[in-house]
Amino acid sequence: MTIAGGIVLIMLGAILTWAVEFDIAGFDINVVGVILMIGGLAWLLFAVYRLSLARRAVADTTATTVIEDPVTHRRTYQERHYNDPPAV
Template sequence: MSIGGGIFLIVVGAILAFAVNFTVAGVDIHLIGYILMAAGVLGLILGIALLARRRSVTSTSRTGIDPVSGERVTRRSTEGDGPVL
């Protein structure tokens, strides 16, 4: 869930909890609103935490001349901190 999804759930939950004034048999609309707001807050916190986590990548390129053949040789390597999600 992204930050936008969390904000959307908070807004829909607030509308159901505070602005809607009707009843459905066997369903508490206000409780559903509170549950959606809690899920939105949790999604918002997770979205911010994942956004704040940075992935650093180190890229190295080395160029040299092969002493045997005289050709130019380029080596490239990339190192990262963690898995890409």
């Protein structure tokens, strides 16, 4: 489910609603276009919701270590990323 899928449904529904002049007995193409636009809007909102959840679920990838030198009493802050090679 992507954002593009919802936009495509909305565009297809708009084309069927306002640009197509087609008549079949017992079948209204304008109603089908409106249904597709509503479905595309629901799809678009759901895709944006899922995207916001995926961005919120990203884990912290840094680790901070505090090293204190006993002689100079200075603190050194070391920040490592998980994809860094191991320190020797």
